[in-house]
Structures are given as C-alpha cells and as structure tokens.
Amino acid sequence: MKQQLKDLVCHGVSWAGLMPAVRSLFAxxxxxxxxxxxxxxxxxxxxxxxxxxxxxxxxxxxxxxxxxxxxxxxxxxxxxxxxxxxxxxxxxxxxxxxxxxxxxxxxxxxxxxxxxxxxxxxxPTRTLESWWLGLRELIRSRDDVTVDAMETRFHCPDVQAKVSALARATQWVHEDYHRAAMLAPTFRKAGISLSALNDAYFLDEREIQALSHHPLxxxxxxxxxxxxxxxxxxxxxxxxxxxxxxxxxxxxxxxxxxxxxxxxxxxxxxxxxxxxxxxxxxxxxxxxxxxxxxxxxxxxxxxxxxxxxxxxxxxxxxxxxxxxxxxxxxxxxxx
CATH class of the missing domain: 3.20.20.370 (Glycoside hydrolase/deacetylase)
Incomplete structure (x- = not known):
C-alpha cells in the first residue's frame, strides 16, 4: 500500500506537469x-x-x-x-x-x-557462502518450506507466496547477519549446494578476466x-x-x-x-x-x-x- 501511494503521487506530479520544477529544485x-x-x-x-x-x-x-x-x-x-x-x-x-x-x-x-x-x-572461486541464493532455491523449489533457524514453516504454492516468504526470510537475516551461517543445516537437509549455485549464477575467473578488458x-x-x-x-x-x-x-x-x-x-x-x-x-x-x-x-x-x-x-x-x-x-x- 505504501509503495502504491508513492506511485500514485508520482504519477500525479508528472500528470500535473510539475516534474521539471521538482527536478530543478531537488534532483x-x-x-x-x-x-x-x-x-x-x-x-x-x-x-x-x-x-x-x-x-x-x-x-x-x-x-x-x-x-x-x-x-x-x-x-x-x-x-x-x-x-x-x-x-x-x-x-x-x-x-x-x-x-x-x-x-x-x-x-x-x-x-x-x-x-x-x-x-x-x-x-569466481565458488567458495562464497551465498545464503541469498540458497534461500531462493529452497523456497522456489518446494511449496512447503521449513527454515529451522527461524522456527518458521512457509506454505507457498504460488509465485506471490514464494516472493513473500523469501522476503520474510531475507529480512530475518538482515536483522542480524550472524544468522546467515545458521541456514547451513536447512540447506544441507534440502540438498542445496551453494557451490553449485555459485557456479550457475556467478562469472568464473576466465570470464572476469575477459570482462576486465572490455572498453566499457x-x-x-x-x-x-x-x-x-x-x-x-x-x-x-x-x-x-x-x-x-x-x-x-x-x-x-x-x-x-x-x-x-x-x-x-x-x-x-x-x-x-x-x-x-x-x-x-x-x-x-x-x-x-x-x-x-x-x-x-x-x-x-x-x-x-x-x-x-x-x-x-x-x-x-x-x-x-x-x-x-x-x-x-x-x-x-x-x-
């Protein structure tokens, strides 16, 4: 609701032709x-x-x-x-x-x-403890998810429910970054390999070497x-x-x-x-x-x-x- 209100106000300011004045004063x-x-x-x-x-x-x-x-x-x-x-x-x-x-x-x-x-x-070395990738894989791959360290069970049979569950679990980690390590037993129980996810989602050393020579x-x-x-x-x-x-x-x-x-x-x-x-x-x-x-x-x-x-x-x-x-x-x- 809060984001919808912000969007509505922004649309209103733009529709009224006020955006150039706002930009000149505040951008x-x-x-x-x-x-x-x-x-x-x-x-x-x-x-x-x-x-x-x-x-x-x-x-x-x-x-x-x-x-x-x-x-x-x-x-x-x-x-x-x-x-x-x-x-x-x-x-x-x-x-x-x-x-x-x-x-x-x-x-x-x-x-x-x-x-x-x-x-x-x-x-690139595939050693990153990429807990955020692990949580995403955990939640999107099953409709019922228990995050042991949170003592929380999520029922998420559709995309919107999965997005909401992931947001809650991610926020729980951001409240105390020590909690990231507490997710490891849940990942192991679910058969989720962070190393494999790193390989799937991150560039490797050769690719980073090549990118470093790109003019942009x-x-x-x-x-x-x-x-x-x-x-x-x-x-x-x-x-x-x-x-x-x-x-x-x-x-x-x-x-x-x-x-x-x-x-x-x-x-x-x-x-x-x-x-x-x-x-x-x-x-x-x-x-x-x-x-x-x-x-x-x-x-x-x-x-x-x-x-x-x-x-x-x-x-x-x-x-x-x-x-x-x-x-x-x-x-x-x-x-």
Missing part, C-alpha cells in the same frame, strides 16, 4: 545507480533482481531526461570540479552475476554505457567472502578488503581502485570500515545508503547509491521527488 547533480542480477526470468527468480524491461527502461529514461552515463572516476571528477553542465549517472553491478554479461552487457553496449562491477573473491567495464572490490564487515575485528575486516583487491589485481592485471561494502548499510559498515577502505588502497567505497551525489565535500568512502525497484520509484528518486517528500514531511513534523 542531484550526479547519482550512482545500483544493480545486482538482470533477469530474463524475473518471476521465476522470485523478483530478486531487475527485469530486462525495467533495466532497459532505466537506461532509456536516463538518456531521455538528459543524464550522461559516465564512469565512476569521470563522474567524481566532474562533481569535484562543480561541473553543472550536465547531470551524471554511474551504473554499478554487485557480485559478478553471469547475467550481467549475458543479458545486461549487450544492452549497455547499445547505449555505449560504462559500468562498474564489484566482485567478491568467493564468487571497470572491476571493483567487494571483499573476499562478502561478510558484514562490522561483525569482524579490524584485522579480519582489513584482510577481507586487501586480499580481495590483491586477488582481483592479479587476476585482471589491472589496478582495482574502487570498492563496494557488502550489504553497505549502517549495520554492516561504518567509519572504521571507511578508514580501512582507504588504508588498503581503494579510492572510493560505495554503500547501499540511498541518495544522489550532491553534498560537497563528498565522503569518497561512504558514497550513496540509487536503487531501481520500479519505473515510477526510479524516476522519483532520480528526479528528486522522494527528497522533496522527505523535506516536506520533516518540515511538517517540525511545525
């Missing part, structure tokens, strides 16, 4: 846009990524509305120079999914759109094992970043300058992780905290990103409509 000068999977079979994958149609719409919308799609380094350079001649968008992909190449890359090539892919070591692609770091870094001691968190950077530089024979924090919210990363990110040699760190790039000076080690969940939602975020709502609500509460 950021630049934005880093976050993607994970780009899915041909969006419903089959339980709506866990971005559909091809929404991905294509997003790129067309950016072009139509005058956003220039540039590399992360070019974007940050222009923002630092206070270049207001255009608005700039950066496309990023987390985790190195196969469909980023098989599905998204041909679309990116048609748009001549540069992009950044953040790669955890465990994805840049490769960034994303830790060795994709942990919530705040849960680790300082030495372990630093090793997760440094070892991943060294691995990717050796694999691609190219410098790896940029980093994405796993999970990237305040529960999983904070000032300590920002300091470590800089100390191991990265130039930037992106988070999952929402927002555009428009506050100078930028904190290069806690850069926000914009997420794509629907056509209307994406347009509202990029046009500044959601920021306008937040400011109005804040003013109303203050009064």
């Amino acid at each position: 950021g000068r630049a934005a880093i846009i976050s993607f994970h999977e780009i899915q041909r079979e969006f419903r089959c994958e339980l709506a866990t990524g971005t559909s091809v149609s929404l991905f294509e719409h997003s790129l067309r919308w950016l072009r139509r509305e005058g956003w220039e799609i540039v590399s992360l380094e070019e974007c940050l350079d222009r923002v630092s120079r206070d270049d207001r001649s255009r608005r700039y968008a950066v496309l990023t992909f987390d985790d190195a999914y196969r469909d980023n190449v098989s599905v998204a890359l041909p679309i990116l090539e048609r748009h001549n759109a540069p992009f950044m892919m953040y790669v955890p070591t465990g994805a 692609a840049s490769i960034g770091g994303h830790t060795t094992s994709h942990p919530a870094l705040k849960n680790l001691d300082s030495a372990s968190a630093r090793a997760e970043m440094a070892d991943n950077r060294n691995y990717l530089q050796n694999l691609t024979q190219r410098p790896v300058r940029h980093f994405a924090y796993p999970y990237g919210n305040p529960k999983a990363s904070g000032p300590r992780e920002e300091q470590l990110c800089s100390a191991v040699g990265f130039l930037t760190g992106v988070t999952t905290r929402p927002g555009p790039l428009d506050n100078l000076p930028l904190n290069y080690f806690a850069l926000p990103r914009v997420f794509v969940d629907s056509e209307v939602g994406f347009q509202a975020r990029m046009s500044g409509l959601q920021r306008a709502f937040r400011m109005l609500i804040g003013d109303a509460r203050a009064a």
